[in-house]
Amino acid sequence: MKPTIPKGTRDFTPIQVLKRNYIFDTIKKVFIKYGYMPIETPTMENLSTLTGKYGEEGDRLLFKVLNSGDYLKKANKEALGDLNSNKLTSSISKKGMRYDLTVPFARYVVMHQNEISFPFKRYQIQPVWRADRPQKGRYQEFYQCDADIVGSKSLMSEAELIQIYDEVFSNLGLNVTIKVNNRKILEGMAEIAGISEKMVAMTTIIDKLDKIGIEKVKEELLKCGISEKSVQIIIESLQIKTLTALGEVLKDSERGMKGIEELNLVHEYLDLKSTTNKVEFDITLARGLNYYTGCILEVVSNDVEMGSIGGGGRYDNLTEIFGLKDVSGVGISFGAARIFDVMTELDNFPKDLEGLLTVLLISESKVDHLEAFKLLNQLRAANISCDLYPEPAKYKRMIKYAINRNVPFVINIENGEYTLKDMVNSGQEKLNMETLIQKLSK
RNA sequence: GUGAUUGUAGCUCAGUUGGUUAGAGCACCGGUUUGUGGUUCCGGGGGUCGCGGGUUCGAAUCCCGUCUUUCACCCCA
Numbered sequence: 001m002k003p004t005i006p007k008g009t010r011d012f013t014p015i016q017v018l019k020r021n022y023i024f025d026t027i028k029k030v031f032i033k034y035g036y037m038p039i040e041t042p043t044m045e046n047l048s049t050l051t052g053k054y055g056e057e058g059d060r061l062l063f064k065v066l067n068s069g070d071y072l073k074k075a076n077k078e079a080l081g082d083l084n085s086n087k088l089t090s091s092i093s094k095k096g097m098r099y100d101l102t103v104p105f106a107r108y109v110v111m112h113q114n115e116i117s118f119p120f121k122r123y124q125i126q127p128v129w130r131a132d133r134p135q136k137g138r139y140q141e142f143y144q145c146d147a148d149i150v151g152s153k154s155l156m157s158e159a160e161l162i163q164i165y166d167e168v169f170s171n172l173g174l175n176v177t178i179k180v181n182n183r184k185i186l187e188g189m190a191e192i193a194g195i196s197e198k199m200v201a202m203t204t205i206i207d208k209l210d211k212i213g214i215e216k217v218k219e220e221l222l223k224c225g226i227s228e229k230s231v232q233i234i235i236e237s238l239q240i241k242t243l244t245a246l247g248e249v250l251k252d253s254e255r256g257m258k259g260i261e262e263l264n265l266v267h268e269y270l271d272l273k274s275t276t277n278k279v280e281f282d283i284t285l286a287r288g289l290n291y292y293t294g295c296i297l298e299v300v301s302n303d304v305e306m307g308s309i310g311g312g313g314r315y316d317n318l319t320e321i322f323g324l325k326d327v328s329g330v331g332i333s334f335g336a337a338r339i340f341d342v343m344t345e346l347d348n349f350p351k352d353l354e355g356l357l358t359v360l361l362i363s364e365s366k367v368d369h370l371e372a373f374k375l376l377n378q379l380r381a382a383n384i385s386c387d388l389y390p391e392p393a394k395y396k397r398m399i400k401y402a403i404n405r406n407v408p409f410v411i412n413i414e415n416g417e418y419t420l421k422d423m424v425n426s427g428q429e430k431l432n433m434e435t436l437i438q439k440l441s442k
Numbered sequence: 443g444u445g446a447u448u449g450u451a452g453c454u455c456a457g458u459u460g461g462u463u464a465g466a467g468c469a470c471c472g473g474u475u476u477g478u479g480g481u482u483c484c485g486g487g488g489g490u491c492g493c494g495g496g497u498u499c500g501a502a503u504c505c506c507g508u509c510u511u512u513c514a515c516c517c518c519a
Contacts, residue, residue, distance in 0.1 A: 004509095007510065057443095060443075128519090130519090133516095134512085135513060136512085136513070138519070144519070309519090311519080333519075337519075396480095399478095400480070
């Protein structure tokens with residue numbers, strides 16, 4: 001039998017996991033510094049928690065888990081006979097796999113509302129699953145790293161999340177632009193253009209601007225039934241680069257002006273501490289997710305051509321569907337896989353990743369092998385990451401193994417003497433144990 | 443979900459209009475050589491040609507289905 005893995009999934013090699021952990025650790029450290037606490041939620045949620053939260057498209061992409069036992073016995077026979085999968089599903093599947101971290105978090109907040117003291121700041125790094133067709137940078141299983149604050153309307157949160165983006169990406173050595181906009185500004189635009197009811201359609205179209213160009217955007221707006229005049233107004237607003245200029249256009253929209261005011265306030269906070277990366281107002285930023293209601297954020301790499309490597313925004317009504325009203329939240333997400341790709345392309349990972357072996361011990365004779373085992377334990381007692389080739393073998397073979405394992409140092413034990421070989425700078429010297437330990441511990 | 447695309451050894455790939463026993467490089471194993479750090483040379487194991495049907499005297503090769511890969515759309519991270 002030939003082994004395979006399901007489509008859209010991947011194995012991670014040791015080096016890949018170490019690199020991924022490096023990214024996770026960098027993000028985690030910043031989250032913790034800013035006062036966020038970790039939570040985890042189950043891989044599976046009740047299907048009722050998940051369905052209807054991501055739109056029709058999203059429901060289709062949910063992985064459903066078959067009930068255990070003789071599930072067909074309890075199946076909806078009518079739906080089964082009609083071959084109606086949609087109807088049948090609810091009778092044979094009660095659970096589904098996590099589609100993102102935000103909805104499970106909303107569920108968590110509502111379920112634990114009595115024990116949470118608000119404002120509640122949490123981070124969460126876990127895989128999610130989508131039954132999507134795989135393509136470039138898109139998988140059926142992938143990690144999300146989220147940080148959210150719920151229970152506060154303060155715009156300080158938005159400023160803080162921008163600072164987190166700034167700090168994490170500086171720590172990773174990446175040069176990025178953090179784009180900001182506000183849903184209310186987009187609503188204001190729709191209002192001024194007289195197409196408030198088509199606001200959602202409008203945002204998804206203008207979100208594609210940098211991908212398909214202004215002409216196509218125009219075309220698509222017209223295609224979805226927006227009048228020539230309204231399209232003209234939208235297109236003109238899209239050229240605006242500053243908030244002050246935008247204020248002129250949106251002055252008749254209360255909603256729009258509120259958006260501008262919010263962004264100004266965020267900037268007021270940000271002005272108090274300069275960021276390393278560029279923070280830029282971008283009116284074309286819309287973001288697909290429709291639960292956003294206020295500020296929206298997106299991060300793009302300045303050095304590598306790649307979609308967004310992070311995004312987020314404020315949502316006012318997320319917990320409402322679970323019965324908890326008036327809990328405003330704002331959050332961000334890091335696209336771990338894409339950050340990984342950008343880091344790889346720029347060769348930005350540290351050379352000595354945490355978890356790599358420091359030194360391999362080798363011996364060609366049985367007597368020396370026992371001596372080596374003694375040394376091995378002493379090195380380990382000194383907290384040096386080391387390994388011993390498990391049996392005496394040919395020198396060539398063991399050296400080859402050392403090279404394959406990417407070990408920077410090898411100690412050859414011969415006639416009770418220790419020879420330390422530097423695999424990187426190709427030198428070697430005979431040392432006693434004390435100097436060995438001294439040299440290898442950092 | 444729509445439209446393309448891919449599948450041959452563990453990996454990267456050759457394979458003629460359909461025609462003997464399907465090949466190479468790398469990797470692996472054994473030996474050889476190198477004054478003992480990726481060298482040289484020799485040998486070895488390893489493949490139901492993604493899977494299932496069909497056409498044919500004969501299929502890796504042609505046809506159909508299915509799964510998988512990659513990519514675009516949709517949507518999204």
